[in-house]
Amino acid sequence: MKKLFIDIGGTHLRGEIVSEEGSFRDTISSHEMGLLTYIDTQMALHPQIDFIGISYAGQVNKGVIAASPNINIDQYDIVAEIKSRYGIRSCIDNDLNCAVRAEASYWKSDSIAALFVGTGIGAAVIDEGKLVRGSHNMAYEIGHIPYRESPLHCGCGRSNCIELYASGSGMEKWLKYYGSEKPPYLESLKTSNTDEHTVATQFEEAFLYAAGVLVTLANPEILVIGGGVIDQNPYLVTLLREKLKDYALAPALEVLRIEMSVLENAPLEGAKLLEDDNG
Ligand SMILES: [Zn+2]
Incomplete structure (x- = not known):
């Protein structure tokens, strides 16, 4: 079969x-x-x-x-x-519910949060060995938490979702808005002109904010990050380790390990x- x-x-x-x-x-x-x-x-x-x-x-x-x-x-x-x-x-x-299951199995953890950034940004949490689902399986839909008003539209229809800032599709929308032809590669955007640089720095800030919210609310032992944008920009794991203290509750960070996904998919x-x- x-x-x-x-x-x-x-x-x-x-x-x-x-x-x-x-x-x-x-x-x-x-x-x-x-x-x-x-x-x-x-x-x-x-x-x-x-x-x-x-x-x-x-x-x-x-x-x-x-x-x-x-x-x-x-x-x-x-x-x-x-x-x-x-x-x-x-x-x-x-x-993300699938990803966090695979990560929990890989890291042998029963307290783990996954934050993945690709086209969108998503999260999922396993707590005491059990996936946190919510009433209709929509818990930890972090991409659509309100963040900042923008001139853009998220796939969900709103204009203030964090996905508009901290995702591959969000960066593409901002670059188009600013008339830039550049692909959304963070490190090359950071060396560029003011608007392209802004797209990269606002990505980093929104990504840190999303991770901070996730860690503060879920209090996991491990935060694992992955997805296409993370794979292309492995410096983001260092950024998290250095800067997350400004975005999350201190006692939640004391017990936290931050890891990059090593699974291929x-x-x-x-x-x-x-x-x-x-x-
Ligand atoms: Zn949205």
């Missing part, structure tokens, strides 16, 4: 087929094909698939996509639709843990 695991974010859709013979992965643009269409193509190629685990960069509850600021949706009721089309079981969870690894998940 084969299993299909998917991580879909605002930029990429990564799939992995796992069977007794081994595994193979592919990556496509998440704008190229909707999630259900991708599943249809994989089921046609691999009819032996008997389970699908999905990590989704949006709000998901009980197998249904509730909202998705950075991904176009081709099917909301995804788990029921997979069951009806193919008669197989599937699980879907928010990408924590959300995808977490999707593999969904099959046995009862939390």
Whole structure:
């Protein structure tokens, strides 16, 4: 039998087929094909698939996509639709909920918060070994906490979310607003003119603010950071270690370890843990 695991974010859709013979992965643009269409193509190629685990960069509850600021949706009721089309079981969870499961397993921790920055910025928390979900699986949606009013619009529709400052898509929106053609690479922006420099420094400040809020509210033993923007800018872990004291409650920091994710794709690894998940 084969299993299909998917991580879909605002930029990429990564799939992995796992069977007794081994595994193979592919990556496509998440704008190229909707999630259900991708599943249809994989089921046609691999009819032996008997389970699908999905990590989704949006709000998901009980197998249904509730909202998705950075991904176009081709099917909301995804788990029921997979069951009806193919008669197989599937699980879907928010990408950070998946990532924090994989990180908890890697760091062998039952008190861990994950803060990932890519197209968006998201967080998730495991406390006393249990994922903190909230009533509708939307706890710790840190990207959409109110931060500062801006002339821009977040994928959720508001104009003051921290995601507009501390994310890859946020930086792109600011660069476009300032008429800059530069890609959102922090270190090159920092050496540049005033507006591009502003985009980088306001990113750093918003990122520190998000981490400070997360650590102060969740009080984890480990804060692990990851995602595309962190991978491209590993200096951010040093920045956190040096500056987080100005953004978080001091006693919460005394017990905190800050680590950078070493997993190649924590959300995808977490999707593999969904099959046995009862939390
Ligand atoms: Zn928002």
